[in-house]
Amino acid sequence: MKPTRExxxxxxxxxxxxxxxxxxxxxxxxxxxxxxxxxTMHSYRGKGYLLHEYVLMPDHFHxxxxxxxxxxxxxxxxxxxxxxxxxxxxxxxxxxxxxxxxDHRIRDREDCKIHxxxxxRNPVGRKLVERxxxxxxxxxxxxxxxxxxxxxxxxxxxxxxxxxxxxxxFQNR
Numbered sequence: 335m336k337p338t339r340e341x342x343x344x345x346x347x348x349x350x351x352x353x354x355x356x357x358x359x360x361x362x363x364x365x366x367x368x369x370x371x372x373x374t375m376h377s378y379r380g381k382g383y384l385l386h387e388y389v390l391m392p393d394h395f396h397x398x399x400x401x402x403x404x405x406x407x408x409x410x411x412x413x414x415x416x417x418x419x420x421x422x423x424x425x426x427x428x429x430x431x432x433x434x435x436x437d438h439r440i441r442d443r444e445d446c447k448i449h450x451x452x453x454x455r456n457p458v459g460r461k462l463v464e465r466x467x468x469x470x471x472x473x474x475x476x477x478x479x480x481x482x483x484x485x486x487x488x489x490x491x492x493x494x495x496x497x498x499x500x501x502x503x504f505q506n507r
Contacts (some may be wrong), residue, residue: 346484348400348483348484348487349400349416349439350438350452351396352437353434354393354431355431355432357432357466358432362391363392367410371471372390375395381400381402383401383402383403383480385480386481387449387473389457391462392460395412396452396456417430417431443486447489454466454474
């Protein structure tokens with residue numbers, strides 16, 4: 335039996351969330367679909383969650399968010415919001431998402447850093463780019479818009495190496 339999910343409403347907790355497309359189809363190889371996903375995800379910033387880091391892969395996404403509503407509702411904004419817009423704006427009737435999502439509550443600075451690094455390694459590991467900063471569907475990409483992580487998750491000044499990927503995730507862009 336699956337354990338009961340902790341409800342996250344205005345509790346200031348930050349989560350690493352992953353969701354996959356239906357049957358792991360590479361829907362987001364299509365730039366129109368990927369662009370609409372990013373627009374949808376960004377449209378709920380401040381309305382359902384703070385968006386700290388993200389990566390959209392061809393068949394799944396990872397986000398680091400702090401919900402301002404329940405975690406389930408925040409993910410519904412992303413997944414359901416995109417499905418609604420895809421049907422309407424892309425004239426699509428296909429099933430987009432696998433049911434559900436996985437989540438991990440971020441516990442401390444080190445845990446945050448591990449998950450941010452994981453997000454940044456995703457497009458590199460799949461050989462989509464050589465550096466996360468070259469991937470337009472990742473929060474490491476220059477000019478991406480996101481919210482700062484809560485103060486208690488920010489790295490200590492000695493943990494930040496200027497000019498490396500470690501410095502990028504915690505800047506508000």
